[in-house]
Amino acid sequence: MDKTVDSLIDAVAMIPDGATVMIGGFGGSGAPIELIHALIDRFKKTDSPKDLTVINNNSGNGQVGLAAMIREAMVTKLICSFPRSAEPQVFNEAYSAGAIELELVPQGTLAERMRAAGAGIPAFYTPTSFGTELAVGKPTAEFEGKPYVQERWLKADFALIKGELGDPLGNLTYRKVARNFNPVMAMAAHTTIVQVSQLVNAGDIDPEVVITPGIFVNTLVEVRDPQQEEDLMRAKETYPRAVAS
Amino acid sequence: MSVTKLDNESIAWRAAQDIHDGAYVNLGIGIPELCAQFQPEGRKAIFHTENGVLGFGQAPEAGQEDWDLINAGKKAITLEPGAAFFHHADSFAMVRGGHLDVAILGAFQVSEKGDLANWRLGASGVPAVGGAMDLIHGAKRVAIITDHITKDGSPKLVEACTYSLTGVACVNRIYTSLAVIDVTSRGFVLREKLPSISLDELQKLTGAPLQIEDTVVDLFVPELH
Numbered sequence A: 001m002d003k004t005v006d007s008l009i010d011a012v013a014m015i016p017d018g019a020t021v022m023i024g025g026f027g028g029s030g031a032p033i034e035l036i037h038a039l040i041d042r043f044k045k046t047d048s049p050k051d052l053t054v055i056n057n058n059s060g061n062g063q064v065g066l067a068a069m070i071r072e073a074m075v076t077k078l079i080c081s082f083p084r085s086a087e088p089q090v091f092n093e094a095y096s097a098g099a100i101e102l103e104l105v106p107q108g109t110l111a112e113r114m115r116a117a118g119a120g121i122p123a124f125y126t127p128t129s130f131g132t133e134l135a136v137g138k139p140t141a142e143f144e145g146k147p148y149v150q151e152r153w154l155k156a157d158f159a160l161i162k163g164e165l166g167d168p169l170g171n172l173t174y175r176k177v178a179r180n181f182n183p184v185m186a187m188a189a190h191t192t193i194v195q196v197s198q199l200v201n202a203g204d205i206d207p208e209v210v211i212t213p214g215i216f217v218n219t220l221v222e223v224r225d226p227q228q229e230e231d232l233m234r235a236k237e238t239y240p241r242a243v244a245s
Numbered sequence B: 001m002s003v004t005k006l007d008n009e010s011i012a013w014r015a016a017q018d019i020h021d022g023a024y025v026n027l028g029i030g031i032p033e034l035c036a037q038f039q040p041e042g043r044k045a046i047f048h049t050e051n052g053v054l055g056f057g058q059a060p061e062a063g064q065e066d067w068d069l070i071n072a073g074k075k076a077i078t079l080e081p082g083a084a085f086f087h088h089a090d091s092f093a094m095v096r097g098g099h100l101d102v103a104i105l106g107a108f109q110v111s112e113k114g115d116l117a118n119w120r121l122g123a124s125g126v127p128a129v130g131g132a133m134d135l136i137h138g139a140k141r142v143a144i145i146t147d148h149i150t151k152d153g154s155p156k157l158v159e160a161c162t163y164s165l166t167g168v169a170c171v172n173r174i175y176t177s178l179a180v181i182d183v184t185s186r187g188f189v190l191r192e193k194l195p196s197i198s199l200d201e202l203q204k205l206t207g208a209p210l211q212i213e214d215t216v217v218d219l220f221v222p223e224l225h
Helices: A008-012 A033-046 A066-070 A087-098 A107-121 A180-187 A229-234 B007-014 B031-038 B088-096 B132-138 B199-203
Strands: A019-022 A053-054 A075-080 A100-104 A122-126 A140-143 A146-151 A156-166 A189-199 A219-222 B024-027 B046-049 B053-056 B081-084 B102-105 B109-111 B141-146 B174-178 B179-184 B188-191 B210-218
Touching: A008 A033, A008 A100, A008 A189, A008 A219, A019 A180, A033 A156, A033 A189, A053 B210, A066 A087, A107 A122, A107 A180, A107 B088, A107 B132, A122 A189, A146 B141, A156 A180, A156 A219, A180 A189, A180 B088, A189 B031, B007 B031, B007 B141, B007 B174, B031 B102, B031 B141, B046 B088, B088 B132, B109 B199, B179 B210, B188 B199
Parallel strands: A019 A053, A019 A156, A053 A075, A075 A100, A156 A189, A189 A219, B024 B046, B024 B102, B102 B141, B141 B174, B188 B210
Antiparallel strands: A122 A146, A140 A146, B046 B053, B053 B081, B174 B179, B179 B188
């Protein structure tokens, strides 16, 4: 079995208009910048994919990565917990212009909804958000005398995530806190596409340290020395880079 | 009325005195984070951050940042010996499963029933909730650090919150710029107050009755600067 592809363009080729796409990362750590930029390249050339629903913890930062997708108007809906960042202008402008719909989800509920989807659990109860505006319209129930809110699984057509080591079977490790949402997104999406910083042979990752087993992964592409969103943002980078005139 | 009040560092110092040795603690972004600097000698808490670390330490030196090693505020951190990484669902299982000992957060308003409003001021702007709604139900003890009143002088401790709720009946203790107050089934109970403010003055700056049980202790914070 070999789930690897040779290019970023091949890795994101199958994402259609209107897809629901989970994008890993918490802020810049764990964000699959090269996969996102490959998707933007495809959109600039072919006008597709667009009308995407994106699921991420945040709403992009600066003018790269998810923020660049939003700026290019590829995203019609964002599901996230914290649509704020150091450089939030792109999302703020789209939101205040009514160009993007926002579904706000408490961070723990967001992660648990993904895990539920990955585990085949259609709904669960949590005290989080009980009595608040984020619980409006959701069923509630009492367990052992305490009120809980029913939350539903959160699935996606695709997940774009970032791993550290990956093998052809799709087994993954992560680097430090770049793990964050990536493992639960890999479980929750129908098709999971991963950029790994180093592709190794099957057997080179000790089974004791595999974090995401390959069963949750469909496609891998190697991106050596990946860019870090935080560095790009601090360097005031824009993607795609403006062509000097 | 002009009253001397505690600055943010001093409020954080007072809150830090109640964190026991070995406690698993989540500190909210901003002023609550200052508590980590003021742990009493001989005590060492283990700090949790939502994005997947237990046991992080101080910020690195400038230029030494690793942007795959950040806290929930997206600031660079370092690791203490014995730190652990985990994914987001495990991180919030720690929170929601009742494994954290203490969560300390900021507030716009706290009601005498322990309701908290700390994530949205009015209907304009971009709403952002993050992990606050999870933390206030999951931690064994939920404490608030806040100015006693708003910049325009309105009470932040109120009968009922008027801003969007983060959660109902979730706050245990409030450390303010003037006092330490517990939330009980009887409402706000005053535990400590600055000696420079009278009980009457404090009550006037508080939007719900302050109950007295036993004695009210002088709120004392040493010189920190």
